[in-house]
Amino acid sequence: MSEKIIPKRVPNSEVDLTKEDFKSDQIIKWCPGCGNTAVLKAVEDAFPEIGYKKENFLFVSGIGCSSRFPYYINTYGIHGIHGRAAAIASGVKIANPSLSVWVATGDGDAMAIGGNHFIHTIRRNIDINILLFNNQVYALTKGQYSPTTPKSGVTRTSPHGTIEHPFNPAGLVMGAMGTFFARVIDNDVKMMKEVIKESAYHDGTAVVEILQRCVIYSDDAFDILRDKNYKEDYRVYLKHGEPMLFGKDNSKGIIFEDNKLKQINVGEDKEADKKILIHDQYNPDPGIHRMLGYMHPPEMPRAFGVIRAARFDTYEHLIDKQINNVRESTNVRNMDDLLNSGDTFEIS
Amino acid sequence: MSKNNKVTEKDSAVIKFAGDSGDGMQLTGTLFSETAAMFGNDLATFPDFPAEIRAPHNTVFGVSGFQAQIGQKKINSSGDFCDVLVAMNPASLKANLKWVKKNGTIIVDADAFDKKALEKSGYDENPLENNTLKEYKVVKAPITTITKESLSDLELPQKVALRSKNMVALGIAGYLFNQDINSTYRFIEKKFKGKDQVIESNKKALAAGYEFAKYSEEIDTTYFIPKAELSKGKYRNVTGNAATAWGFIAAAERSGHKLFLGSYPITPATEILIEMALQKSLGGRVFQAEDEIAGVCSAIGASYTGSLAVTTTSGPGFSLKSEAIGLAVITELPLVIVNVQRGGPSTGLPTKSEQSDLLQALYGRNGECPLIVISASTPANCFNYAYEAAKLSMEHMTPVVLLTEGYLGFGSELFRIPDTGNLPDINPPVAEPNDPEYKPYARDKVTLARKWALPGTEGLRHRVGGLEKFNIGGQPTTDPLNHELMTKLREDKVNRVVDYIPEQSVNGEETGDLLVVGWGSTYGAINEAVTEMQKEGKKVSHAHFHHIKPLPKNTKEILGNFKKIIVCEINAGQMVKYLKIEHPEFKYHQYNKIQGLPFTVQELTETFNKILEEK
Numbered sequence: 028m029s030e031k032i033i034p035k036r037v038p039n040s041e042v043d044l045t046k047e048d049f050k051s052d053q054i055i056k057w058c059p060g061c062g063n064t065a066v067l068k069a070v071e072d073a074f075p076e077i078g079y080k081k082e083n084f085l086f087v088s089g090i091g092c093s094s095r096f097p098y099y100i101n102t103y104g105i106h107g108i109h110g111r112a113a114a115i116a117s118g119v120k121i122a123n124p125s126l127s128v129w130v131a132t133g134d135g136d137a138m139a140i141g142g143n144h145f146i147h148t149i150r151r152n153i154d155i156n157i158l159l160f161n162n163q164v165y166a167l168t169k170g171q172y173s174p175t176t177p178k179s180g181v182t183r184t185s186p187h188g189t190i191e192h193p194f195n196p197a198g199l200v201m202g203a204m205g206t207f208f209a210r211v212i213d214n215d216v217k218m219m220k221e222v223i224k225e226s227a228y229h230d231g232t233a234v235v236e237i238l239q240r241c242v243i244y245s246d247d248a249f250d251i252l253r254d255k256n257y258k259e260d261y262r263v264y265l266k267h268g269e270p271m272l273f274g275k276d277n278s279k280g281i282i283f284e285d286n287k288l289k290q291i292n293v294g295e296d297k298e299a300d301k302k303i304l305i306h307d308q309y310n311p312d313p314g315i316h317r318m319l320g321y322m323h324p325p326e327m328p329r330a331f332g333v334i335r336a337a338r339f340d341t342y343e344h345l346i347d348k349q350i351n352n353v354r355e356s357t358n359v360r361n362m363d364d365l366l367n368s369g370d371t372f373e374i375s
Numbered sequence: 376m377s378k379n380n381k382v383t384e385k386d387s388a389v390i391k392f393a394g395d396s397g398d399g400m401q402l403t404g405t406l407f408s409e410t411a412a413m414f415g416n417d418l419a420t421f422p423d424f425p426a427e428i429r430a431p432h433n434t435v436f437g438v439s440g441f442q443a444q445i446g447q448k449k450i451n452s453s454g455d456f457c458d459v460l461v462a463m464n465p466a467s468l469k470a471n472l473k474w475v476k477k478n479g480t481i482i483v484d485a486d487a488f489d490k491k492a493l494e495k496s497g498y499d500e501n502p503l504e505n506n507t508l509k510e511y512k513v514v515k516a517p518i519t520t521i522t523k524e525s526l527s528d529l530e531l532p533q534k535v536a537l538r539s540k541n542m543v544a545l546g547i548a549g550y551l552f553n554q555d556i557n558s559t560y561r562f563i564e565k566k567f568k569g570k571d572q573v574i575e576s577n578k579k580a581l582a583a584g585y586e587f588a589k590y591s592e593e594i595d596t597t598y599f600i601p602k603a604e605l606s607k608g609k610y611r612n613v614t615g616n617a618a619t620a621w622g623f624i625a626a627a628e629r630s631g632h633k634l635f636l637g638s639y640p641i642t643p644a645t646e647i648l649i650e651m652a653l654q655k656s657l658g659g660r661v662f663q664a665e666d667e668i669a670g671v672c673s674a675i676g677a678s679y680t681g682s683l684a685v686t687t688t689s690g691p692g693f694s695l696k697s698e699a700i701g702l703a704v705i706t707e708l709p710l711v712i713v714n715v716q717r718g719g720p721s722t723g724l725p726t727k728s729e730q731s732d733l734l735q736a737l738y739g740r741n742g743e744c745p746l747i748v749i750s751a752s753t754p755a756n757c758f759n760y761a762y763e764a765a766k767l768s769m770e771h772m773t774p775v776v777l778l779t780e781g782y783l784g785f786g787s788e789l790f791r792i793p794d795t796g797n798l799p800d801i802n803p804p805v806a807e808p809n810d811p812e813y814k815p816y817a818r819d820k821v822t823l824a825r826k827w828a829l830p831g832t833e834g835l836r837h838r839v840g841g842l843e844k845f846n847i848g849g850q851p852t853t854d855p856l857n858h859e860l861m862t863k864l865r866e867d868k869v870n871r872v873v874d875y876i877p878e879q880s881v882n883g884e885e886t887g888d889l890l891v892v893g894w895g896s897t898y899g900a901i902n903e904a905v906t907e908m909q910k911e912g913k914k915v916s917h918a919h920f921h922h923i924k925p926l927p928k929n930t931k932e933i934l935g936n937f938k939k940i941i942v943c944e945i946n947a948g949q950m951v952k953y954l955k956i957e958h959p960e961f962k963y964h965q966y967n968k969i970q971g972l973p974f975t976v977q978e979l980t981e982t983f984n985k986i987l988e989e990k
Binding site for chain 2: 053080081082083085087090097098101102103104105106107108111114115116117118119120121122123125126143144147346349350353354356357359360361362363365366367369370371372373374375
């Protein structure tokens with residue numbers, strides 16, 4: 028547990044910003060109807076409201092459709108190499124903690140080729156924000172299965188269905204001791220904007236999973252969550268301090284019983300109603316957060332919003348603290364001190 | 376009664392400590408060298424140890440050695456053959472006997488030559504009891520017994536007590552070289568600060584070894600190496616890896632840019648990471664990444680924000696970093712990649728030195744991917760070349776590969792402490808806030824370097840990345856002519872560095888019969904060989920290249936001034952291939968050794984003489 032959380036060191040803007048401040052002059056080359064455009068809109072809406080100086084935002088990406096993001100938003104940016112965005116972003120943030128660092132990455136980029144950097148960045152709790160575009164497919168290379176493609180999913184490299192167990196990003200983040208995990212869907216820009224703002228203010232690695240479809244290669248991804256007939260029953264939007272209610276007119280609730288999460292119909296049993304869970308996103312114990320992250324239809328709704336936002340020290344804070352501690356315990360303050368410390372002798 | 380030994384004054388001497396890999400030979404050798412350095416001898420050391428932390432006892436492949444040459448004259452290498460060998464067991468004797476000078480002194484732990492140890496080391500008979508060692512002066516010291524007896528009053532468990540065996544050996548060596556034992560005491564106290572019992576037992580064992588030697592009938596001569604005639608100044612002993620770390624710390628301080636090291640542990644480069652982690656008080660951000668790729672990628676991220684960014688590694692890690700180095704080339708960001716080379720390919724010989732990554736440094740990336748390549752040649756000048764690598768990288772906005780070698784990284788020598796005020800300035804082309812003229816790929820007319828626009832600065836928001844960019848404007852593009860232009864600009868930018876590096880120097884006459892070309896750690900051996908031959912009146916000179924890409928301006932002129940050229944390398948011939956590409960007008964001889972061992976002066980002089988004699 029942390030002793031003291033150092034507040035964000037990103038300087039605030041002295042002028043009011045609008046989304047025009049972040050609009051890029053580049054032609055957007057994503058396919059018409061691509062969910063990436065919704066994310067771009069949400070970011071353009073959220074960034075002026077976050078309040079930081081516009082020059083202090085920085086986007087890093089790897090390779091893939093979503094990784095073109097830095098070219099389409101007017102911030103400082105690095106379009107990196109496949110899988111390494113989190114590693115590049117780690118260096119950025121450690122070297123200059125006054126930057127608000129954002130990673131745009133896909134399911135393949137973050138969890139296949141870049142899986143190692145993804146989990147270690149999260150474990151270290153480096154204060155960067157990872158927008159994880161999860162469309163369950165490799166799109167830029169034209170339709171191969173990814174680490175999140177559902178089992179049996181047919182793609183160009185799995186013509187007979189995949190035989191692999193997919194990752195659940197929430198499970199991976201919490202397994203890697205993640206401090207922040209949120210989930211949004213590409214057809215809810217308003218929710219996305221709010222979650223993006225919240226992730227910006229979180230001290231530590233913030234992972235925002237964006238469920239989206241690729242209009243070309245995974246057009247049916249997450250359809251059940253979009254279907255008008257089921258949408259309300261299959262989505263629960265979690266808000267800190269509020270009961271976990273969902274369904275038409277909040278007619279359903281989530282309780283913990285028999286060592287698992289269950290859904291109940293509100294009003295059927297007064298005792299059960301009392302057990303409806305109140306969302307605590309700051310709980311340092313990831314137990315319930317993990318269960319919420321794993322919920323899925325048809326037994327349970329999918330959880331959206333900020334599922335976990337626990338407060339732990341960030342890597343950058345600890346590295347600065349250590350440097351200060353070492354400084355206090357030594358006389359070596361500059362290169363001359365270092366060269367002349369230890370065993371030396373003089374020839375005159 | 377102590378004997379009155381004859382004291383022989385010598386210009387220089389080579390001593391090697393050899394034992395099982397857990398016998399503490401590295402510490403013993405280090406203490407011996409530190410004591411010599413404090414006295415004022417010049418020196419060069421080289422540790423030679425197996426990859427295993429504790430290799431099986433008494434086996435030849437498990438022998439760990441530490442060689443030091445100390446002298447009154449300038450010492451350039453750890454020496455070919457030993458004047459004194461300390462062998463803690465039969466395996467150490469077996470592994471090193473061929474490296475002992477005839478009539479040299481061999482100190483053995485006579486207690487260790489039992490039947491089992493002899494068998495494991497492959498001796499059919501005890502070499503102490505037959506004619507094996509008749510050409511040497513042998514000191515059969517019962518080191519194990521002396522250790523036990525000298526520490527008996529401390530009542531330590533036998534296992535613990537015997538850890539001080541190496542100190543008895545060091546005591547004998549110290550006596551043999553008339554070293555100041557009090558100076559060694561002080562190093563022991565410092566090394567084991569806070570562990571009083573270890574200090575006490577080691578000091579007692581050291582004294583016991585010294586006393587034994589004093590009364591031993593087998594020692595009739597001791598050596599005295601007078602203080603070296605060094606130029607005025609302050610000195611210290613330094614390893615190449617520590618000197619490399621210091622070079623970067625100094626460059627960061629001078630440039631005013633924060634130091635960032637992203638690295639992953641790998642032999643023989645890890646000590647650079649360790650040294651930088653130790654010196655955190657100087658503010659460097661030291662990041663032990665999850666792998667080699669994250670090491671270099673984090674450095675690229677740090678470089679984009681304006682840090683002096685460094686990543687350190689050895690061969691296999693250098694391979695893993697290749698793609699990311701390409702990213703640094705195309706984004707035209709400063710980055711120093713240190714490759715402390717070891718034997719390859721693959722895992723190869725992790726603890727042995729080789730110069731076999733030169734072509735990889737020059738060409739080992741996808742695409743047309745030029746960068747600066749420089750190399751250090753002695754442990755101490757790792758400081759200067761690390762500093763220069765940082766300076767060139769930041770001022771010319773390009774990655775630089777700094778090649779060193781295990782032999783340099785682990786080796787040590789006396790280092791004249793520089794006055795940091797005299798180090799050259801470092802002035803990277805940092806873009807000014809709100810510069811209306813700023814474009815990401817606009818270039819300096821002379822150097823072709825683009826500007827370093829640091830995130831957080833007003834009015835300079837821009838993107839860089841791995842996709843080809845339009846010249847000046849920086850938008851991604853596949854425009855055919857632009858790609859050709861950018862490819863040529865990147866190459867030209869690196870080639871123009873030639874105006875910012877010194878001309879190649881030659882040791883010896885500017886013209887002659889034979890020019891010996893070397894690079895990297897072979898400096899000491901080649902220098903000694905060439906100097907020796909020059910004294911014999913032969914027209915041999917030595918050009919040691921530190922700047923490899925680009926080659927110094929006068930390279931062609933120098934090569935053309937000699938009747939014959941020989942390129943000597945610890946590889947199968949990589950520099951020679953490169954010279955054939957860059958200067959095909961000359962004929963090159965080559966001498967190569969690929970044994971994980973340095974050159975000996977003897978083999979070099981033989982080779983050079985042979986070439987001189989050939990028609």
